[in-house]
Amino acid sequence: MPDLKTQTLGSVLAALLCAPACVMAGDTDFSGQVRGLDNSYSSNSVSPLAIANQLVPGLLSKNTQLGVVETELRASGKVINAVATVQGQINDGGRTQATAWLNELYGSLGDGAWQFSAGKKTIAWDVGYGFRPNDVVAQEKRRSLISTTVIGKPLASLDYFTANTSATLVWVNPGHAATTDIADEQALAARVYHRAGGVDLHGFGRYGQKSGGSLGTAASWVATDEMEIHGSVRFMQRNTGLRMNTDPALLQRTSPWQNSTQNNVVQAMLGANYTTESQHSFFLEAWWDGTALSDREWQDWNRRNLTLQGSVNYLPQMQQIIGYNLAWQNQALSASGNIRRKNVFARWSWQKNDWQPSLDILWTPEDHGRIITAALGWQGDRISINGGLRMYGGPRKAIIAQLPDSKTAYVSATWAF
Amino acid sequence: MKTAIHTIALLLAATTGLARADEVGDILKAADQFRVGSENMQVETEITTFAKDGSKEKERNYLVFSQVNHQSLVLMKSPAEKGQKVLMLGDDFWMLLPGSQRPLRITPMQKLLGDASIGDVATMSWAQDYTGKIIGEEKCDDKACVHLSLNAVRKSVAYQRIEVWLGKSKHEPIKADLYVQSEKLAKQARFVFDKPQAPTAVTEMFLLDQLSSHKETRVRYLGRKQKTVPEQWLNPMFLAKNPSLE
Numbered sequence: 001m002p003d004l005k006t007q008t009l010g011s012v013l014a015a016l017l018c019a020p021a022c023v024m025a026g027d028t029d030f031s032g033q034v035r036g037l038d039n040s041y042s043s044n045s046v047s048p049l050a051i052a053n054q055l056v057p058g059l060l061s062k063n064t065q066l067g068v069v070e071t072e073l074r075a076s077g078k079v080i081n082a083v084a085t086v087q088g089q090i091n092d093g094g095r096t097q098a099t100a101w102l103n104e105l106y107g108s109l110g111d112g113a114w115q116f117s118a119g120k121k122t123i124a125w126d127v128g129y130g131f132r133p134n135d136v137v138a139q140e141k142r143r144s145l146i147s148t149t150v151i152g153k154p155l156a157s158l159d160y161f162t163a164n165t166s167a168t169l170v171w172v173n174p175g176h177a178a179t180t181d182i183a184d185e186q187a188l189a190a191r192v193y194h195r196a197g198g199v200d201l202h203g204f205g206r207y208g209q210k211s212g213g214s215l216g217t218a219a220s221w222v223a224t225d226e227m228e229i230h231g232s233v234r235f236m237q238r239n240t241g242l243r244m245n246t247d248p249a250l251l252q253r254t255s256p257w258q259n260s261t262q263n264n265v266v267q268a269m270l271g272a273n274y275t276t277e278s279q280h281s282f283f284l285e286a287w288w289d290g291t292a293l294s295d296r297e298w299q300d301w302n303r304r305n306l307t308l309q310g311s312v313n314y315l316p317q318m319q320q321i322i323g324y325n326l327a328w329q330n331q332a333l334s335a336s337g338n339i340r341r342k343n344v345f346a347r348w349s350w351q352k353n354d355w356q357p358s359l360d361i362l363w364t365p366e367d368h369g370r371i372i373t374a375a376l377g378w379q380g381d382r383i384s385i386n387g388g389l390r391m392y393g394g395p396r397k398a399i400i401a402q403l404p405d406s407k408t409a410y411v412s413a414t415w416a417f
Numbered sequence: 418m419k420t421a422i423h424t425i426a427l428l429l430a431a432t433t434g435l436a437r438a439d440e441v442g443d444i445l446k447a448a449d450q451f452r453v454g455s456e457n458m459q460v461e462t463e464i465t466t467f468a469k470d471g472s473k474e475k476e477r478n479y480l481v482f483s484q485v486n487h488q489s490l491v492l493m494k495s496p497a498e499k500g501q502k503v504l505m506l507g508d509d510f511w512m513l514l515p516g517s518q519r520p521l522r523i524t525p526m527q528k529l530l531g532d533a534s535i536g537d538v539a540t541m542s543w544a545q546d547y548t549g550k551i552i553g554e555e556k557c558d559d560k561a562c563v564h565l566s567l568n569a570v571r572k573s574v575a576y577q578r579i580e581v582w583l584g585k586s587k588h589e590p591i592k593a594d595l596y597v598q599s600e601k602l603a604k605q606a607r608f609v610f611d612k613p614q615a616p617t618a619v620t621e622m623f624l625l626d627q628l629s630s631h632k633e634t635r636v637r638y639l640g641r642k643q644k645t646v647p648e649q650w651l652n653p654m655f656l657a658k659n660p661s662l663e
Contacts (some may be wrong), residue, residue: 220522273524273527275527416499
């Protein structure tokens with residue numbers, strides 16, 4: 001996350017406060033939120049990271065409690081738009097941290113069919129909820145516990161609109177040097193949208209400095225008064241992600257998880273929303289993510305974990321190196337936005353006056369791993385309160401059951417002004 | 418001979434029916450004039466929800482661009498909802514949440530969320546969205562009024578049936594019973610005017626929930642003016658592009 005350091009907090013605030021001065025007189029609009037959040041984490045004692053920490057005490061200093069207070073300020077006008085966040089954190093170790101960042105600061109020109117924007121901006125694409133293969137500009141993290149304002153990217157965009165069609169061309173991360181991180185690479189991205197009656201049709205293209213070309217398409221269709229169906233597919237020429245190196249040695253001196261390029265990768269998603277008259281909503285989405293590690297690679301990962309743990313018995317003098325190698329295994333969990341290639345996500349929620357209870361599950365059919373989240377939200381006139389519990393589980397060999405955390409509980413309160 | 422009489426009878430019935438449909442359409446247009454004015458309008462609306470004990474519970478502000486051909490754009494203006502937008506193009510709906518930066522297609526059922534549904538503030542035109550018949554003349558609190566039974570011409574409007582009582586001479590709306598698709602009475606509405614003796618415009622509408630909460634909601638029309646929005650504003654993808662549209 002491109003957080004600015006504490007000393008730049010002043011300049012962020014100055015930028016936000018300066019923005020309205022650039023906005024046409026009389027057109028400025030201010031708003032914001034103050035949010036408080038408390039997260040409580042339960043460590044997973046059977047995770048490779050926990051076992052590595054047993055072998056090398058002090059390797060992992062994990063906090064179990066995190067308190068966050070942040071203020072988000074928004075200013076907008078006809079020409080300039082700005083969003084900035086100032087955040088303070090405190091953990092159970094008593095460590096405090098203050099950061100601030102600009103979510104967005106961009107200018108827009110053009111009131112009619114043509115529009116040009118430049119600056120730091122969020123552009124979110126695609127039709128999915130749990131997974132969005134064609135979200136090729138923002139590349140927003142999905143299924144977070146609390147919905148927070150996305151941090152935009154430096155970009156310049158040109159849009160053309162008619163009543164039913166729009167076309168967008170985006171130059172994202174202009175001037176960035178070549179990077180293996182797709183989110184930060186310089187790229188050209190384009191989207192064409194057309195409304196055909198009850199169906200939204202999208203076409204996407206992207207050319208990245210390092211990752212090469214990709215093409216995608218998506219559609220959303222309101223099939224009945226109660227049901228919406230959506231789908232999305234993307235083909236990528238190249239994708240860079242972490243993969244295990246080919247060195248057969250069990251104990252390695254540096255992390256064996258290195259960036260590697262895959263060719264001809266496919267991502268696809270299909271989903272549906274169903275809402276009843278009494279405001280019960282049911283949601284189901286299934287997706288395939290070719291950028292994630294394959295079933296075979298995860299089997300090798302499990303095997304390597306067991307071998308590393310077993311080697312302590314006959315290589316007790318190598319305990320520390322074994323510990324480091326086990327800790328490096330944790331890097332595989334961030335090889336892709338999705339841990340497993342096959343995913344199914346289901347959610348129920350109910351809107352009853354100011355209350356919204358919800359229950360959802362992310363299930364990985366390849367190994368029967370699951371993430372279950374139960375939540376309750378309340379929305380008042382200006383204040384909203386949300387709380388919930390997320391549990392990670394499944395059979396012992398399921399990758400989700402081996403994540404560093406076994407549970408996360410949270411409560412948050414937001415005051416809007 | 419029998420066939421000819423039958424044909425004439427059918428033609429007469431059809432003609433009478435058409436005349437009645439025209440009459441109902443004209444009456445509804447007159448009622449709409451009191452509620453929203455002409456077809457392309459910008460309406461500032463304040464919605465206040467009251468608890469059962471009469472205390473104020475919630476207040477929301479909306480800016481509604483109501484356009485011809487069942488097209489409406491609703492901008493949420495209250496702090497808790499600021500940046501949210503709802504676009505209604507006939508039977509198609511989109512919602513934009515400010516955090517998401519992308520318009521989401523929603524179903525007509527999802528549009529019903531909330532104490533005063535989006536339909537209450539955005540489905541403005543009875544003449545465009547309903548057909549019906551005159552039930553007869555009745556008394557409404559010592560005032561002569563006409564009772565009409567209206568049925569939606571589209572499935573996606575907030576209320577599938579409306580029983581409405583209008584002033585006999587000017588056709589100003591006095592009260593209405595609003596039914597959802599399952600034929601349940603959802604809300605009862607009554608209307609308040611700028612000049613009670615010689616009304617020219619509805620200034621407030623009170624909605625009493627009959628389904629679950631039994632709360633009362635007041636819809637106040639703070640300002641109305643004629644406005645035809647550019648066609649781009651009614652493109653769903655335009656919503657994410659432009660935080661402020663006023």
